[in-house]
Structures are given as structure tokens and as C-alpha cells.
Amino acid sequence: MRIASLAPSVTEIIYELGAEQDIVCSTVFCDYPEPAKSLPKIGSWTTIDIKKLESLNPDIVLTSSAVQGNLTRKLRDLGMNVVNINPMRLPEVVESYNQIGALVERRQEAENIVRELYKKIMAYTVTAQNSGPRVYCEEWSDPPMASGNWVPDVVELAGGVPGVVKAGHLSREYRLEDLQSFEPEIILLHICGMGDRVKVEEVMQRPGWEILPAIQSGEVHVLDDSLLNRPTRRLFKGLETLKEIIGNFKR
Known part of the structure; x- marks a missing residue:
């Protein structure tokens, strides 16, 4: 199988599944794990060399999120x-x-990882607080954008109370008044591309x-x-x- 992996998360998962030898190209942002940095690069998030991609004759092209x-x-x-993982x-x-895993013919490897991750979710669910600190997460700074998607889920499992954007909703700009009304007790900055x-x-x-x-x-x-x-x-x-940060928090 010949795979064009055009998103960092997809590339990372393919490596976890043990199918990295089938990747024929990736993007400049596909930098984890370390060997992924050496994969052939054909572009960035939204701009790629289509002629180069066509010349590689991939069986499947994998993209990710609404951004792509x-x-x-x-x-x-x-x-x-093309399959978009979103x-x-x-x-x-x-x-x-x-x-x-189904797309790259690594079903069993995927099932093993899925079982492990659901066990982690259950373990965190049992220990999560109901009245933890209010946590504001920011994924973009110019303009400031509150984190949505799966991040509020992560905040809850870590024992915090998410706000501004609900889980499953896209990250977005917001009114300053909304943030002030939320009164965050912890601010977590994970600005895209900044490490x-x-x-x-x-x-x-x-x-x-x-x-x-x-x-x-x-x-x-x-973070x-x-x-x-x-x-x-x-x-x-x-x-x-984040759980450690919340564990050290004192009102």
C-alpha cells in the first residue's frame, strides 16, 4: 500500500500502528516521531505540490480536520x-x-491501542473532580482563540471545569466579556506551532x-x-x- 499522509496526527498514528514503511510522502509539519522528519515532504497544511503527489501514485491520501x-x-x-480524519x-x-487502522490494514494493532486508551479514560473519569478550578485553554494567540474540540474533554478528565467553548465545538474567537464572566482560575497556553x-x-x-x-x-x-x-x-x-497543574492549585 502507498499512503500519502498529509496531517501530523495521521502520520503519528500510522507510526504507532507500524505501517510507516507504506508512507510515500508527508508534510513539513509531520515531525513526530523523530523518524517522521525524514519522510519525503510535499507541502504544508493547506498547500501541497499536487503534481508531486500525483507522481507518487498513492493508493490512499489521508488528511485531517476541517482545516484541510x-x-x-x-x-x-x-x-x-482521499479520507479526512476529523x-x-x-x-x-x-x-x-x-x-x-482499517484503512492501512492494521486493524489488530489499532484495536489494542483503542482498548488501552479507553481504560485510561475510565481511570481518569473515576478520579475527576466535580468542583475543580475553572480552566481556560488557548490554542491561538493572534487573535486569541479559546480551545474547543476535544480539549474541554481533557480539562474535565484532568479535574478542571472548562469554559468559553464547549467540547465538540470548534476553537474560536470570543468576547473579552465572556472570558471575564468565566473567571478562569487557571490559564493554559498551547499555542499552535509554538511548542x-x-x-x-x-x-x-x-x-x-x-x-x-x-x-x-x-x-x-x-504546554x-x-x-x-x-x-x-x-x-x-x-x-x-494538566492534572498535575490542577492538583497543585490552591484557591
Whole structure:
């Protein structure tokens, strides 16, 4: 099988399933695990070298999320076999392993991972608090965008109370008044493409943010964006880090 993997999360999952030898091309953002950096690159999130892709004659092209919606439609119009993997909630992220596993002929490997991840969800569900701190997560900073999709699910399992954007809804801009009304006690920054290189001091100086409880108490934290933005098993590493932050929080 010849696989064109055009999303970092998909590439990561294919490696987990043990089908990486079938990948014929990827994007410049496909950088995990480390060997993925050496895969042939044909473009970025939304712009690729279509002629190069056609020359590679893939059996299947895998894209991800609504961000690659236009690219997905364009490639389908060219007659390519394209599947868009688009989980919106944490259980859907888990099920995406089965979806990809079936597509790349690694069903058993996928089922094993899915069982493991559901056990993790159940374990976190049992220990999650009902009255934890209010947590605001931000995935984009210019303009500021509150994290949606599976991130509110992660916050709840970590013992926090998510706000501004509901689970399963797209990340979006918001009114400052909405954030002020939420009164976040913890702010978690996982800015897309920034890793953990976010300048907290700049965020703390945003106009209107000085009244937020998290700003006043200094509860502003940075997390490597790949641990919350990529819908893969590594979300559980992000969850564990957030759980530690919440565990150390004192009102």
C-alpha cells in the first residue's frame, strides 16, 4: 500500500500502528516521531505540490480536520482516494485509531491501542473532580482563540471545569466579556506551532485580563502545543500534565 499522509496526527498514528514503511510522502509539519522528519515532504497544511503527489501514485491520501477540507475536496475532484480524519471529541480521537487502522490494514494493532486508551479514560473519569478550578485553554494567540474540540474533554478528565467553548465545538474567537464572566482560575497556553515557546508575560499584560483570577494569582501555564492540539495518544500526556497543574492549585 502507498499512503500519502498529509496531517501530523495521521502520520503519528500510522507510526504507532507500524505501517510507516507504506508512507510515500508527508508534510513539513509531520515531525513526530523523530523518524517522521525524514519522510519525503510535499507541502504544508493547506498547500501541497499536487503534481508531486500525483507522481507518487498513492493508493490512499489521508488528511485531517476541517482545516484541510478544501484540500480534501480538491484532491477528490482530481480522482484521488482521499479520507479526512476529523475527530471532535476525545472518544472520537480514540476511535480514529480504528478508522485509520482499517484503512492501512492494521486493524489488530489499532484495536489494542483503542482498548488501552479507553481504560485510561475510565481511570481518569473515576478520579475527576466535580468542583475543580475553572480552566481556560488557548490554542491561538493572534487573535486569541479559546480551545474547543476535544480539549474541554481533557480539562474535565484532568479535574478542571472548562469554559468559553464547549467540547465538540470548534476553537474560536470570543468576547473579552465572556472570558471575564468565566473567571478562569487557571490559564493554559498551547499555542499552535509554538511548542512551549510562549511568552507568558505578554499574555499577562493583555488589556482587560488583569481582573482574571488566574492572572492575579499567576496561574498561567504553557504546554507544548502538540500535547493538546494533535488528536493522538499523546493527548493523554497533556492530560496528565494538566492534572498535575490542577492538583497543585490552591484557591
